[in-house]
Each structure stands twice: as C-alpha cells, then as structure tokens.
Amino acid sequence: MTAAPADLLIDRPTVSDGAALWRLAKDSKTLDLNSSYSYLLWCRDFAGTSAVARGADGEPVGFVTGYVRPDRPRTLLVWQVAVDLAQRGRGVAAALLDGLTARLVAERGIAEVETTISPGNTASERLFTSYAARHGANVSRAVLFPAGLFPDGPHDPEVLYHIGPLTPRTAH
Structure with missing residues (x-):
C-alpha cells in the first residue's frame, strides 16, 4: 500500500468539499468536468465510497470518487481521480486509491475495482x-463505451479496466 505523504491526510469528503473537488477536476484539464452541483451531491451521497487528500490547511488537494455498483455490490467503480498540480509526482493518487480500497475491502467486502480510461490518458x-501490480490483482481491458455512443460531440471511447480479485491481504 502506498502511504500518503506525511503532510497530507486521507479523509472522507464532506459537502463543504464539493467546490474544491469541482475546481480540482476543472484544473486537471483531462477529466470530463461535471456540474458543480454534481460534486456537491457526490460529497453528500457517495462520501463513503470516495476519498480526499487534505493539505495542512484542511483543504482538499486531491480526490478519488467512486461508488459501489448496484448490480455488483462487491465492485467499486472509480469515477474520477484528480490531484492538484503542485502535489503531483508525490504518490498522492496512489495513496488515495490504496486507502479508499483498503477501507472498502474492510467495510464492504469489495473484491474488484473498475474504472474507465480514455485512450492516451497515460497517467x-x-x-x-x-x-493492480501492487496488489497482485489481474487487470483486463475492454471498450465499455465506444465513441459513437456519446451524444455531445466528439468523445474518445471509454475503456473499462477491471481489476481483481482483491482480498483483505492484497488491498493493504
């Protein structure tokens, strides 16, 4: 498991973090930016399946949002990951992902992680x-949403990354 840098705290988001998450997503220049309202709702309704990294002032400097799939209650879908530009290269994203999944393996028994990634998003x-390598888990990839399904103009396909199985031993 990747430890968070000593000057950061990995925590659950609160509604008051919604604006900061929206700004981090906006500033990332790579994430699909959702409405500010959606980040407020996310911090209210999915705080238990999401995580923030807080700086010394308590403000979020990174986040991972996710939810447990209703039809697959042992699968965490990671929706977005963002880290402030000044914090990149410090292992913050890995610490967020490791911390969140360790918590959800213990609390909810998740056994798999899924996410979608557009081709070319090497980070x-x-x-x-x-x-997946750190946790000894398999990773498979398949196009989940072809480009033609997106109604709002040109959009790259979204490739589903399926990682698992996770166990309490491999998630820590």
Whole structure:
C-alpha cells in the first residue's frame, strides 16, 4: 500500500468539499468536468465510497470518487481521480486509491475495482496498472463505451479496466 505523504491526510469528503473537488477536476484539464452541483451531491451521497487528500490547511488537494455498483455490490467503480498540480509526482493518487480500497475491502467486502480510461490518458493507465501490480490483482481491458455512443460531440471511447480479485491481504 502506498502511504500518503506525511503532510497530507486521507479523509472522507464532506459537502463543504464539493467546490474544491469541482475546481480540482476543472484544473486537471483531462477529466470530463461535471456540474458543480454534481460534486456537491457526490460529497453528500457517495462520501463513503470516495476519498480526499487534505493539505495542512484542511483543504482538499486531491480526490478519488467512486461508488459501489448496484448490480455488483462487491465492485467499486472509480469515477474520477484528480490531484492538484503542485502535489503531483508525490504518490498522492496512489495513496488515495490504496486507502479508499483498503477501507472498502474492510467495510464492504469489495473484491474488484473498475474504472474507465480514455485512450492516451497515460497517467490514469499507469495509476491503475501499478495499483493492480501492487496488489497482485489481474487487470483486463475492454471498450465499455465506444465513441459513437456519446451524444455531445466528439468523445474518445471509454475503456473499462477491471481489476481483481482483491482480498483483505492484497488491498493493504
């Protein structure tokens, strides 16, 4: 498991973090930016399946949002991961992902992680393949949403990364 840098705290998000998560997503320049309202709702309704990294001032400097799939209650779908530019290269994203999944293996018995990644997003590809390697889990890839399914103009396909199985031993 990747430890968070000593000056950061991995925590659950609160509604008051919603604006900061929206700004982090916006500033990432790679994530699909959702409405600010959606980040507020996310911090209210999915705080238990998400995590934030807080700086010394308590403000979020990174986050991972996710939810447990209703039809697969042992599968965590990671929706977005973002880290403030000044914090990149310090292992924050890996620590967030490791901390969140360790918590959810213990609390909810999750056994798999899924995420989608657009081709060419090498930072996310590295994050999730290294996560699988650290935890001795298999990773498979398949196109989940072809580009033609997106109604709002040109969009790259979304490739599903399926990682598992996770166990209490491999998630820590």
